[in-house]
Amino acid sequence: MPDITTLPRYPPAADGQQSEEAIPSHPLGVKPSGNALLATWSLRDAIGSFRLLPDELILLLLEHLDGSSLLGIGRTCKALYAFTRAEELWKALFVESPVENFTWRGTWRSTYLNLPASKAPVIDCSHLYSDVLYRPFNCAHITLDPYVTKIPARNQIPRLPDLSPEEFHAEWADRPFVLTEPVKAWPVYKNWSVGTLLSRYGQEKFRAEAVDWPLRTYGDYMADNSDESPLYLFDRAFVPKMGLAVGPPDSTPDAAYWPPACFAEDLFSVLGNDRPDHQWLIIGPERSGSKFHKDPNATSAWNAVLRGPKYWIMFPSGDKRPPPPGVYVSDDQSEVTSPLSIAEWLLNFHAEARRTPGCMEGICGEGEILHVPSGWWHLVVNLEPSTAITQNFIPRAHLGAALDFLSNKADQVSGFRRNVENPYENFVNGMREAYPELLAEALEELQKKSEGKKRKWEDIVHGKTEEAESATGGFSFGFGDDSDVEVP
Structure with missing residues (x-):
């Protein structure tokens, strides 16, 4: 038996405590939804009928737009601009229409539009309160x-x-x-x-x-x-x-x-x-x-x-x-x-x-x-x-x-080439030729496991054993209201 060595630790903060680095401000100033409770107004008030929709549904609708449409709707107001800046929208567009030669520009939006980071507009959306928009940014900056x-x-x-x-x-x-x-x-x-x-x-x-x-x-x-x-x-x-x-x-x-x-x-x-x-x-x-x-x-x-x-x-x-x-x-x-x-x-x-x-x-x-x-x-x-x-x-x-x-x-079998039609049969044949004893032991183990499950199922369907029936006054059960019965 080899010796077990001491577990190394990912370096803690200098004072020995877990470090809690502050999350930076959202680049557009978007804040979590809870901040709206103390706000006197919200940018969301200016998005017309869209304000009746939850944020999740707004993003879902925007997923159906192409790049030029996203840019167009983003120009209508600050709130929709912030929604159209969601990186997952631009990542999906880029993946759907891959470009052979491109330069990574730091964000999916800038890369899709081939826009240098220095030219990406930064608009103040600090009066927009949305967990849907803030959560991805927050998750991307938490300390591990x-x-x-x-x-x-x-x-x-x-x-x-x-x-x-x-x-x-x-x-x-x-x-x-x-x-x-x-x-x-x-x-x-x-x-x-x-x-x-x-x-x-x-x-x-x-x-x-x-x-x-x-x-x-x-x-x-x-x-x-x-x-x-x-x-x-x-x-x-x-x-x-x-x-x-x-x-x-x-x-x-x-x-x-x-x-x-x-x-x-x-x-x-x-x-x-x-x-x-x-x-x-x-x-x-x-x-x-x-x-x-x-x-x-x-x-x-x-x-x-x-x-x-x-x-x-x-x-x-x-x-x-x-x-x-x-x-x-x-x-x-x-x-x-x-x-x-x-x-x-x-x-x-x-x-x-x-x-x-x-x-x-x-x-x-x-x-x-x-x-x-x-x-x-x-x-x-x-x-x-x-x-x-x-x-x-x-x-x-x-x-x-x-x-x-x-x-x-x-x-659920995965990773085989399409011309491999029966992975199980091929594997069994290969094992039978190279390791017949190991194969026989494994198949016997599986057979016992299968028979055990079958017996357990029959016990559940047909009732308890005679000894159990005697101890409980001969009661047997089917499915009825026995919701706590464990069915394999």
Whole structure:
């Protein structure tokens, strides 16, 4: 059993207290709705019939306008000017009609209009009171310190120097942890920086959510944006784009990186070139990240930080476990609903989450790698501009979960190329050829699980066992008014 090292902390304020940096004034002077209670008048009074509509509906209507129409309606009065300055409106227009060659101008509006920042008009809208307009600005400027410091001891993600494959499979496959040493041997950790990446790959296009931008353009965006949810570069094809060799250094000449030994076993590899997407380059500015989700196809994952620390908050899942606070999931777990941004979730749900049983938190720093077990909910946010590599894999401990997912949630399976028609059958065939014993054990486990659920269902439908009936006077139940009966 390796020694567990001390958890490092994201630096607190100089006086040892959590820093509370003041939120700057909104660039147009817009204020939260509560300020209207003491105001004698509001710019909203001048928008005619629109004043009868809630702010959310006004923005929804503006989403249907093109750029010239937004400019036109923004010239009618100060209040509508402020509404038409909402960045999400211009971001949607830009993404819908991408431009091949453009210059990032600091905001989506200025970039769409090709307007230098110095020429963007600033109009005093200080008598407009709107949470809908103020909230994104507020969320984009909150300090992260209070949410990532003073992590309770019970929540701290364990930190280990390294793990052997035997230790991982025996004790750690179901637990998050951070390894502090393996990544430090990677050439990409030693050689990659923002400067080197831009010099080598600046003109290469990478995927950043809904856009494909040259890396140099994305670098300009990273350095100058005020988005509530900054655009996150998450590219699945970076290995061939960058001409990288990936694999064990003793068998892969000029290897750029390789999975630590404890993560080397990846049963999805039996699919060869037909395996789903599994490795990504991740780059993003401070405050960028991923909202709560589970990794695809019931896979586990590792996430290696090359530059810039990341904060993680994680929760296990299960039939009887609710999703994290503030996260709502459909019955089949195919759809996940949560607050609009990471910052909004932190403001409203972080304190409750920290008190929730099963919560685990930690910071993965430069040269460290974090393990995400199959099925765990996780949210991650960059505390500084960050570069990372992540990879999904299936260890033997979670083979059953992957088989179950591929078989019973075919509509949620993702990452396979279109010509792969039956991922479950292909995976079973590959496992039968390469690891027949592991496959047999996993299928037997799934069969027992299925039979257990069937018996439980029959007990609920047909009533209690004879012993239970005797103890309760022979009472049995159907569905009727038994609203507290747990149905699997």
